[in-house]
Amino acid sequence: MIPAILTGVRLHMKQASRNPFDLSGVIVWPILYxxxxxxxxxxxxxxxxxxxxSLGAAVMLMWSMVVIASSGALEQQRWQxxxxxxxxxxxxxxxxxxxxxxxxxLVGAYxxxxxxxxxxxxxxxxxxxxxxxxxxxxxxxxxxxIGMLGLIMAATFVLYRASFHLGIAMQYPVWIxxxxxxxxxxxxxxxxxxxxxxxxxxxxxxIQEAAxxxxxxxxxxxxxxxxxxxxxxxxxxxxxFEYIARARGSLRLT
Amino acid sequence: xxxxxxxxxxxxxxxRALFNWIxxxxxxxxxxxxxxxxxxFFVYLGRFAGVESDRFFLIGNAFLAIAVTGMFGMGxxxxxxxxxxxxxxxxxxxxxxxxxxxxxxxxxxxxxxxxATISFAxxxxxxxxxxxxxxxxxxxxxxxxxxxxxTALGLCLGALGLRGRNVSVFADVIAACMLLxxxxxxxxxKLPGWLQTIASGIPLTHxxxxxxxxANGASIAATSDLLLKELAIGGVYLxxxxxxLRLFEYDGRRTGSLETF
Numbered sequence: 282m283i284p285a286i287l288t289g290v291r292l293h294m295k296q297a298s299r300n301p302f303d304l305s306g307v308i309v310w311p312i313l314y315x316x317x318x319x320x321x322x323x324x325x326x327x328x329x330x331x332x333x334x335s336l337g338a339a340v341m342l343m344w345s346m347v348v349i350a351s352s353g354a355l356e357q358q359r360w361q362x363x364x365x366x367x368x369x370x371x372x373x374x375x376x377x378x379x380x381x382x383x384x385x386x387l388v389g390a391y392x393x394x395x396x397x398x399x400x401x402x403x404x405x406x407x408x409x410x411x412x413x414x415x416x417x418x419x420x421x422x423x424x425x426x427i428g429m430l431g432l433i434m435a436a437t438f439v440l441y442r443a444s445f446h447l448g449i450a451m452q453y454p455v456w457i458x459x460x461x462x463x464x465x466x467x468x469x470x471x472x473x474x475x476x477x478x479x480x481x482x483x484x485x486x487x488i489q490e491a492a493x494x495x496x497x498x499x500x501x502x503x504x505x506x507x508x509x510x511x512x513x514x515x516x517x518x519x520x521x522f523e524y525i526a527r528a529r530g531s532l533r534l535t
Numbered sequence: 536x537x538x539x540x541x542x543x544x545x546x547x548x549x550x551r552a553l554f555n556w557i558x559x560x561x562x563x564x565x566x567x568x569x570x571x572x573x574x575x576f577f578v579y580l581g582r583f584a585g586v587e588s589d590r591f592f593l594i595g596n597a598f599l600a601i602a603v604t605g606m607f608g609m610g611x612x613x614x615x616x617x618x619x620x621x622x623x624x625x626x627x628x629x630x631x632x633x634x635x636x637x638x639x640x641x642x643x644x645x646x647x648x649x650x651a652t653i654s655f656a657x658x659x660x661x662x663x664x665x666x667x668x669x670x671x672x673x674x675x676x677x678x679x680x681x682x683x684x685x686t687a688l689g690l691c692l693g694a695l696g697l698r699g700r701n702v703s704v705f706a707d708v709i710a711a712c713m714l715l716x717x718x719x720x721x722x723x724x725k726l727p728g729w730l731q732t733i734a735s736g737i738p739l740t741h742x743x744x745x746x747x748x749x750a751n752g753a754s755i756a757a758t759s760d761l762l763l764k765e766l767a768i769g770g771v772y773l774x775x776x777x778x779x780l781r782l783f784e785y786d787g788r789r790t791g792s793l794e795t796f
Contacts, residue, residue, distance in 0.1 A: 321725075447564065450569050453576050
């Protein structure tokens, strides 16, 4: 199962990195969100806030890549008629779909480089990482946790034909609740407990604390714990939803 | 008469093809949830930054919701035909091209209009933003002008779909650029001069400015110059789009690339 997961991650990362047109989206979207944040937050005259906005915009894209790229990949398989074969294969569906989600988050991590370079060149955002080792660990930990959260979403993608649209609809709610550009303290109080169970909250905090100087390791640990929880939930949902999709005979419907 | 039939019958068929298969559990979050949360996201960002009022972001993003549907509806019309391998058959028919693709965009535009209106009402209620009933006709006029210009830009994107295989990503990027450049989320005076110049030549910028003026109590007559600019920009994109449609269809036929996907 582990070789299947590693091969899947490598394959889907290669696939997502080959099309310059798709990659342009990975670069342009976070740069635009970061630019909006720079122009709006510039009034506060706090360079660290701008660096935090760069990282927040990058994590936003990681989540987008997970929900959009993974739902898109599954939709593509429906259209190509290969989804049934994937489901029929003896390899557990979790080992097939999990790598799609993780690869999406890892490709989304390209955005961290893009927003940091963009911010430094055009907005004089200081790019100084206080804890490089923790920063290097925080990025894959964040990608893993976000990818595993995507696995839960992906279970619904197997069930519904309109998975791509559901993926798109899930972007803004998670961006808001995770406090990626706007601190959670600015949001209504009922949002806070929701943010605690979402991987982007902890992944972003880990990367932010590592870059700005703080205590990133507990957040990294939280990413790993959440990844395991998501894996358990996502794996169970996939088994259940796969059964329903087989019973309905809806896997082939495009 | 035949052109009108192609627009409306084609539009109705396209609407059924688009939405008949979708579950309400996905249709509602997708069509309504996305713009509502987009508005809330930028409102909270504005509050955090201490820039502009809730109304500023509410109007800007409600307008974007309309723009995106018109633009995407038109842009995806050709991409959808290509994907389902019906583009060549469609272009082999003698039907008026503009009528064919406008028919496919019409359901998106109408849906977008209602979605934006409902999103605006929901977010205004959540955020406690009050808009006078007397300004509604003006807002509807500004909305119609913006929808027209964005659909015209969508026609250019749709024409590109006759030539390129992956126009959807390009349309996504254009929509993302509009978040920044159109003045929906960043006050235009905060943008650098070269971006302001671009902003003045794209759809939506003048429509949003007019709508904000109307919501703040200005009359339609007082904002007529902005509305006329919005319509003029839409007219230019419409002319360019029609030209591109003709050129790329000819090129697609010549190179036999209409069925590649």
